[in-house]
Amino acid sequence: MATNGDTHLGGEDFDQRIMEYFIKLIKKKYSKDNRALGKLRREAKRAKRALSNQHQVRVEIESLFDGTDFSEPLTRARFEELNNDLFRKTMGPVKKAMEDAGLEKSQIHEIVLVGGSTRIPKVQQLLKDYFNGKEPNKGVNPNEAVAFGAAVQGSILSGEGGDETKDILLLDVAPLTLGIETVGGVMTKLIPRNTVIPTKKS
Structure with missing residues (x-):
């Protein structure tokens, strides 16, 4: 069992790239206007979401700057x-989780997508390619996957899961290595990444 992720890579990074692209189109004077940037950020997010289902969107902002409309x-x-570089980066945590778990691609039964940005077709295609054509499971809403797992865990812990959860074993793991700072500012690892928790070290 393993978990991995990049805490510095997510939907906002994709939004930012869309914004930067449009800022170049609408000249440098707009980049100094915080209200204009706020409007552009909202539209960038909307465009990113729409492009998961459509091949083209129109980004339209009324009165973006000094009464000038943008379209x-x-x-x-x-x-x-x-x-493109961000998409390539998304595969790093996948490969690292596989390595940490000591699993081969052929041993993966289900690919569950977690987080809104996994709706992006390019992310899904990269996963499908990496797992030799295996389609990601689309039966769980990526925005609700963590909450769904927590609900299953809650029903198991409360004893109310019944037959549906009797054979399920959910393990929680530390997503990052935990340690303390020791002499010389060096981090001494206490609990390695992917250790089943709760755990105890002394």
């Missing part, structure tokens, strides 16, 4: 081009 198309292909 530009954004294609899924352009979005993928703008974020």
Whole structure:
């Protein structure tokens, strides 16, 4: 069992790339206006979500700057081009989790997507390619996957799960290595990443 992730990579990074792209289109004077940037950020997020289901969206903002309206198309292909390095980065935690768990791709039965950005078609395609054509499970809402797991765990712990949960064993693990600072500012590891918790070290 293993878990992995990049705490510095998520939906906001994709939103930021869309914003940067449009800021270049609408000249540098707009980048100094916080209200304009706020409007642009909201539209970037909306565009990112829409591109999960559509191949093109139009980003439209009324009175973006000094009464000037803004309207530009954004294609899924352009979005993928703008974020290509971020998409490649998303596979790092997947590969690391597989390595930490000591599993081969052929041993994976289900690919469960967690987090809103896993709805992005390019992320799903990268996973499918990595797992040799295996489709990610789309039966669990990525925005609700963690809450769903917590609800299952709650029903197991309360004894109210019945037959549906009697054969399920959910283990929680430390997602990051935990340690303390020792002499010289060095971190001494106490609990390695992926240790089943609760645990005790002395």
